[in-house]
Amino acid sequence: MILPKKYVTIICNNSIRKEKGKMKTLPNGEQFLYNGRIDLSQPQRPLLTYPGCSVETEFTGNKLGIYVMNEAMFQYCSVGVILDGIQYKFELKENDKEIYIEVPVRDNLDVHTLTVFKRQAAAHYIRFCGIETEENANVSKPQKNYVLNIEVFGDSVSAGEICEALYYEGCSDYDEFKYVGYYDNSYFAYPYILGRKLNARVFDNAQGGIALMDKTGFFGGPEIDNIIGIESTYDKASYVSYSEEGFTDWDFSRFTPDLIIMAVGQNDHNPDPSVIDNPEFTKRWKKKYKEIIADLRRRYNKPVKILMILTLLIHDPKWDKLLDEIETELSDGITKHFTFTRCGKATPGHPRITEQFEMATELEACIREWFDL
DSSP states (O other): OOOOOGOEEEEEEEEEETTTEEEOTTTTTOOOOSSSSSEEEESSSSSEEETTOOEEEOOOOOOOOOEEEESSSOOOEEEEEEETEEEEEEOOOOOOSSEEEEEOOOOSSSSEEEEEOOOOOOTTEEEEOOOOEETTTTTTTTOEEEHHHHHHEEEEEHHHHTOOOOHHHTOOOTTTTTTTTTTTTTSSSSHHHHHHHHEEEEEEOOTTOOOOOOOOOSTTOOSGOOOHHHHTTBSSOOOOTSSSOOOOOGGOOOOOSSEEEEESSSSOHHHHHHHHHHHEEEEHHHHHHHHHHHHHHHHSOOEEEEEEEEEEOOOTHHHHHHHHHHHHHHHSSSEEOOOOOTTTTSBOOOOOOHHHHHHHHHHHHHHHHTTOO
């Protein structure tokens, strides 16, 4: 029996699938630009792990749908989409199955620009499974020329957690904000604001609750033995121990930064706030910090500049003093401690969008001077 043509799926190549009136472009072709530590071991379902991991493309026509698969680890999960400069948030209510999301194409433009990005940190992972357009659409990889490559290692502030709670600037985080993810948006975290200001490519390896060393901070807890720090995640693509993927190694050859921003030290007081006054602990903390810096430079095989920071979130200034000591002890000219004007003084809660912009603006001035931009 010969089926009518409108029911026949035609596979043009291994990355394009056409049906009557529509076309699905799969991730394993050359039509997409990937940013962030994305696991490409399954080419038709690349895994977005860290906040802000993104997929970009351009297409023609006036139809768009995206295909994703969600792996939830907490209650609320969403995916961010930017189409022609308009940002959307789509809640992901189903898990471990391919989800189709129709995105309204509002402008009759010759070429549309699309970014699909991960808004949250370890609330979930997302597998990107392709896009659907009109049958004869042209789908192509954007051509980008970045001024800098920047890599960030940080915590919830660097991830943009709760930054969209706009009416609570300078306030504590209320219980209804915490652990729900609804107000998280990595797009408005200072690393990505900074990237847009500088025209820089940004890999933001941030995770809420994380500290420098294992068994300190909050990430992976509450049991102390399960808590992991950046010392266990800085070289990972998949970094959540209780995820389906577990730990997977990152291929450092895929991205080489000109600048690394280390934004860690605000969760390190847990479970014992008095450790900052313990010389044995602070000596070990600084040693681990310097070891990670040295190993990153070794892996990149270049003297990458390191900018050490803490943020506007209220914290004990003794942690800033440790960063001063590291800069002095290294005295290499390429490791610098930068202090914000309102560092550790601005807010008892997570920085909101305006405060994230404040940090990005001050960092921009520092980096432009340091790199003579």
